Amino acid sequence: MTVWEKLRPYGMVAPAIIMFSLFFIYPIFYMIYLSMFDWNFVSPTKTFVGLQNFKDLLTEPDFRQVLSNTTIYTVLTVTLTTGLALLLALWLNRKSFFHGFVQGAIFSPHIISLVSISLLWSWLMDPEYGLLNWVIGLAGFGKLEWLSHPSTSLISLVMVAVWKGLGYNALVFIAGLQSIPSDIYEAASLDRSKPWTTFTKLILPMLSPTIFFLVIINMIGSFQVFETIAIMTQGGPVNSTNTLVYYIYEYGFRFFKIGYASAAGVILLIIVGILTMIYFKLLSNRVHYR
Amino acid sequence: MKAANNTLGGTPIGSAAEDKWTISRSKPAILRKALRIALATLNAAGLLTLVIIFAMPFVWMISTSLKTLPETMIFPPEWIPSNPVWQNYADAWNTGPFLNYFVNSIVIAVGILILQMLTIIPASYAFARYKFKGSNFLFGIVMVTLMIPAQLIFLPVYLELSAFKLLNTHLGLILPFASSAFGIFLLRQAFMQISDELLEAARLDQAAEWKIIVRIMVPMVKPVLVTFALFSFIAHWNDYFWPLVMTTNETARTLPLGIAKIREVEGVATWNILMAGNLILVAPILAVFFMSQRQIIKAFVYNGVK
Numbered sequence: 001m002t003v004w005e006k007l008r009p010y011g012m013v014a015p016a017i018i019m020f021s022l023f024f025i026y027p028i029f030y031m032i033y034l035s036m037f038d039w040n041f042v043s044p045t046k047t048f049v050g051l052q053n054f055k056d057l058l059t060e061p062d063f064r065q066v067l068s069n070t071t072i073y074t075v076l077t078v079t080l081t082t083g084l085a086l087l088l089a090l091w092l093n094r095k096s097f098f099h100g101f102v103q104g105a106i107f108s109p110h111i112i113s114l115v116s117i118s119l120l121w122s123w124l125m126d127p128e129y130g131l132l133n134w135v136i137g138l139a140g141f142g143k144l145e146w147l148s149h150p151s152t153s154l155i156s157l158v159m160v161a162v163w164k165g166l167g168y169n170a171l172v173f174i175a176g177l178q179s180i181p182s183d184i185y186e187a188a189s190l191d192r193s194k195p196w197t198t199f200t201k202l203i204l205p206m207l208s209p210t211i212f213f214l215v216i217i218n219m220i221g222s223f224q225v226f227e228t229i230a231i232m233t234q235g236g237p238v239n240s241t242n243t244l245v246y247y248i249y250e251y252g253f254r255f256f257k258i259g260y261a262s263a264a265g266v267i268l269l270i271i272v273g274i275l276t277m278i279y280f281k282l283l284s285n286r287v288h289y290r
Numbered sequence: 291m292k293a294a295n296n297t298l299g300g301t302p303i304g305s306a307a308e309d310k311w312t313i314s315r316s317k318p319a320i321l322r323k324a325l326r327i328a329l330a331t332l333n334a335a336g337l338l339t340l341v342i343i344f345a346m347p348f349v350w351m352i353s354t355s356l357k358t359l360p361e362t363m364i365f366p367p368e369w370i371p372s373n374p375v376w377q378n379y380a381d382a383w384n385t386g387p388f389l390n391y392f393v394n395s396i397v398i399a400v401g402i403l404i405l406q407m408l409t410i411i412p413a414s415y416a417f418a419r420y421k422f423k424g425s426n427f428l429f430g431i432v433m434v435t436l437m438i439p440a441q442l443i444f445l446p447v448y449l450e451l452s453a454f455k456l457l458n459t460h461l462g463l464i465l466p467f468a469s470s471a472f473g474i475f476l477l478r479q480a481f482m483q484i485s486d487e488l489l490e491a492a493r494l495d496q497a498a499e500w501k502i503i504v505r506i507m508v509p510m511v512k513p514v515l516v517t518f519a520l521f522s523f524i525a526h527w528n529d530y531f532w533p534l535v536m537t538t539n540e541t542a543r544t545l546p547l548g549i550a551k552i553r554e555v556e557g558v559a560t561w562n563i564l565m566a567g568n569l570i571l572v573a574p575i576l577a578v579f580f581m582s583q584r585q586i587i588k589a590f591v592y593n594g595v596k
Contacts (some may be wrong), residue, residue: 006422008499012412012416013412013416015412015468016432016474019409019466020431020435020469021431023450023465024434024440025431025434026446026450027443030446031445034445034446088340101341102341104587105341105345106344107587107590108576110590111524111528111579111586111590112528113528113529113530113572114530115549115568116546119549119550119553119564120347120348120351121347124347126559126561129362129363129365129561163344167344171587171591221439224439226441230534231530231550248445249444258445258449265442269443272437272438
């Protein structure tokens with residue numbers, strides 16, 4: 001083996017690894033470092049404050065509201081998206097032209113820019129002239145304020161997220177269902193297993209890797225929700241839709257409190273890190289494997 | 291699936307035989323037939339509702355984009371405007387430097403794609419095919435990158451780009467995505483599945499290693515490359531967050547930012563102009579989606595199954 005042959009693999013991975021180190025790995029450490037300073041972004045000096053930023057964050061009522069908003073948004077979005085997607089997948093898992101068409105239709109929001117989706121739904125949810133209020137008016141209900149009232153704003157954002165993510169989730173489930181060997185179904189029907197039993201004892205365990213995968217990526221995605229909030233509500237009304245990434249964005253780019261915003265970023269990093277670790281832990285321990 | 295008559299929503303596939311048994315034993319033929327028709331109707335109605343829920347917003351977007359402002363406030367709505375106002379599209383286009391936005395969007399999405407191809411192909415090949423010291427550690431870096439959402443570290447990256455004087459440049463929007471952990475992950479899997487015999491045969495011919503890679507190995511993983519390219523292009527074409535955060539003026543801004551800005555220029559309630567602008571952004575993607583729906587769905591779902 002020549003020296004060149006020994007060095008070759010390093011040369012081949014180097015460009016990618018350098019990019020990752022520059023734009024992912026190094027920024028993580030830089031953010032942790034910044035979180036311990038008081039800095040306004042223009043001043044030449046950074047003042048070391050230790051863990052003060054974290055203390056401030058955790059005692060700040062606004063931040064607590066942000067954490068609770070983010071958690072509520074995440075739990076609702078993930079449960080509804082994953083649950084409804086599973087039902088849809090069981091229903092739509094057929095190979096016919098029409099089913100293919102429906103699958104395409106429910107998937108389409110997934111490849112549309114969140115900017116478009118946010119603007120479109122802001123219009124649909126307009127309290128005065130929105131189509132949604134007209135539709136529920138036809139059904140005999142009164143007008144809703146949707147995004148403009150603190151009691152409905154967060155749930156309206158959840159609706160949009162579910163609408164966007166449902167098709168993708170359902171198609172991942174369908175792919176999961178199709179990877180279950182058909183002789184297992186045949187065995188179950190020969191045994192005269194009841195539909196519910198087939199579902200809970202057979203399909204659900206076989207699908208568990210898919211379920212965990214979707215729950216985790218939906219959670220990670222929901223925890224960093226930004227676009228819909230920036231365009232549809234700007235965190236309001238009265239902070240009712242302010243979430244973590246939007247909060248970091250505002251403190252970093254509007255109030256120039258870099259250290260404080262970085263501390264919030266570190267907290268988000270810890271949350272995502274824990275979720276990722278749970279994912280791998282569950283994947284290696286509990287989840288059913290063929 | 292042979293469960294053709296099993297149409298009840300939520301009923302697992304395997305139960306078709308069961309249904310047939312119980313029904314045929316307990317009910318006369320005519321009732322069975324009626325039940326089957328009722329279920330088929332229910333199924334069709336359900337599917338139709340689904341299509342409406344997902345397609346109606348888009349139809350409404352097109353409809354609104356062709357109305358005058360007073361017409362957008364009329365209920366019950368006129369779905370197909372009698373006098374379509376094409377001017378709305380021109381108005382939307384003229385709210386900002388849209389040609390600029392358009393070019394920026396293409397330069398950035400294509401630039402990212404080219405750099406990603408150049409970095410992920412050799413890296414994934416090395417990870418899949420060579421044994422070398424430290425490969426586990428280096429692949430660990432890839433995995434960490436795969437797990438960390440870029441949205442989480444935008445603040446330090448912003449400071450970094452600002453130090454490199456790369457804010458408001460195309461390069462500044464391209465470089466952070468010059469490689470893709472997801473791409474390496476996908477391609478590595480594909481390279482690992484190629485049989486060794488093929489490689490041995492090529493090596494016996496004394497072909498240079500890079501020639502083997504370019505002429506033999508890369509063509510074999512072409513489907514995965516296409517899959518990844520679609521995924522990457524759509525994701526970066528649609529991206530709003532990075533161009534928003536990494537730019538302070540119009541020079542490098544992209545289409546999604548231009549569309550979002552219409553609201554500031556035209557006022558909050560000019561929904562007809564906004565929807566026209568929105569369509570400029572959505573139409574290319576939807577057109578591509580209709581043309582290669584299968585491929586695109588595969589591209590996005592693949593990631594969930596592997």
